[in-house]
Amino acid sequence: MTGPSAGAAAPIHDLEEAPVKLATLRSDNPDGRLVVVSRDLARCAPAPVPTLQAALEDWGGVAAPLQARADAVNAGTAPDLQPFVPAQALAPLPRAWQWLDGSAFLSHARLMARVFGMEESASHLPLMYQGMSHRFMAPLEEVPFRSEQDGIDFEGEFAVITDAVPMGTGPAPAARHIRLVALINDWSLRLIGAREMKTGFGWVQAKPACSAAPVVVTPDELGPAWARCRVRLPLRVNWNGAGFGQADGGEMSFGFDELIAYAAATRDLCAGTIVGSGTVSNEDCREVGSSCIAERRGIEMLDHGEARTGYLRSGDRVTMEVLDADGTSVFGRIDQRIVVTGGTAAPATEVAR
């Protein structure tokens, strides 16, 4: 460490306020190779730790070297600088030990409850499920699905990545375990999901691998857009080139601190746990649009008595991006086509045989 605190132990607080952008490039390692990315996403340089998982397991030890590298990348002085090529990027954590996805926008939950004539769940607790985490799709990768009959949908959401969180950690200390913020597309198969929800067991078939934007950022990299453990920026979703939604993450009814505390109530969270916000949704969804087709269909059912928008078709393109106040892309862009493999055209309610 150099600077004002040189010679003294660096206060933890400083280490936590290291504005850094990180990405993972394809390599021989399934966990890829970690790079530090410039603020404008134009350049990058190898990080002083090989993988993001390794960094999260020793955040206290790597935060200062990461920030030093980020400073050099942003100044253009890093010796091993290279262009940042999104096509070379994997998901920041190509595989994670744990993915816990919340549903933290109550305006969405209330709307969907109205659509389906359901009772609203108790609003003093967030909803959360454990999702598949052994693979997150790369931001520009083609995404395979088995059948259009499954009701293929996207779900734009924010997520945070934590270091190790002990069981019983409350919201205030939980906030200090948020190391990185991410942009996720939580692909969902709606026609399977309705059946699985009724079992009470949650989703398995309805929730295949998620996709992730190429870049994750430390909370303070977001500046004033990070407030109350929420991302106060619109999440721009495009479907086949047309704007679909730009709902703002600031309207979360539960902050990520509360979601982490919920997740850690009865278990330790490992370093590299990803906690999601659920589909980003705003009260004025008729103006700003939605982050998933299911919500738009719900609005159509309320307004017109029927859903008019169909789910995704093979070949459809979905992009997601978040711009900061200056118009700079925060996380880079998810830009993917889906392809229906046709491996089976079985109805969603049947086991593949």
Added chain:
Amino acid sequence: MTGPSAGAAAPIHDLEEAPVKLATLRSDNPDGRLVVVSRDLARCAPAPVPTLQAALEDWGGVAAPLQARADAVNAGTAPDLQPFVPAQALAPLPRAWQWLDGSAFLSHARLMARVFGMEESASHLPLMYQGMSHRFMAPLEEVPFRSEQDGIDFEGEFAVITDAVPMGTGPAPAARHIRLVALINDWSLRLIGAREMKTGFGWVQAKPACSAAPVVVTPDELGPAWARCRVRLPLRVNWNGAGFGQADGGEMSFGFDELIAYAAATRDLCAGTIVGSGTVSNEDCREVGSSCIAERRGIEMLDHGEARTGYLRSGDRVTMEVLDADGTSVFGRIDQRIVVTGGTAAPATEVAR
């Protein structure tokens, strides 16, 4: 390879029929050190591959060397033979990328539906949820819980561990991806679980880390006890030294082949995926007993109008073991005390704050 097929390519079939017992010993590596264990669990020797995860990622390459090592361990001729000490064992996969737990005993589901006056779910599909997989507790480890008020319960079940299974794999080919069979205690917090089920999102708080018996075995190690992708042996559960249940795994309404096919319907399964049977339960549960307290309480409610058996208390000891026809322990024993940390005594329905 030596023997009848020496000089020719070894048929895959032979490699798959390698009777082997494996365990993972504590080491500097969080994934431990893989050892081959003798049939009687008395001795072991280092496996020719460092970890179980690595073995599962290259099963075709390691099956023959593993079997050769197993032969030498059983013959007592392995040069680096050592006593197998269960206290040194971690869970066979101390952390796994994926844990998908089924509920494959319909007699249990039907009984619980009667107790709670619920509609039975469609019985042509197994139930399944995604569980926490980043930690499996060691077989003799003390297990921490936050509060007795959460309704602490055990769930004895069988599980299989697969290699990589492509999306859309049906039951018949799925059977060939079953590499190992395991014994699991799926700890459950019943008073939280009821609330979480109602949300449709499945369980997060209600399902902390599972425990595992020290030894996993290849299916053919089970001999005739492995039939129709089921373990036809009783799972012996003791609670504070008293027999609680010895339900037989052969009564699974869905085989592990069908559970894997269900799990792989819309996703690739990674090597090292663990698929569970759900609590082992038999039609004659009043005679053979149960593998979880919840089932016994259900029987009491039907028979006496009220549950008489309470959930676990701090200090309680739970053991699980499976003996083969010769009385040999197949998987070794789970033998654990629980300890309530008292980190919070909040009611189960509140977020820890």
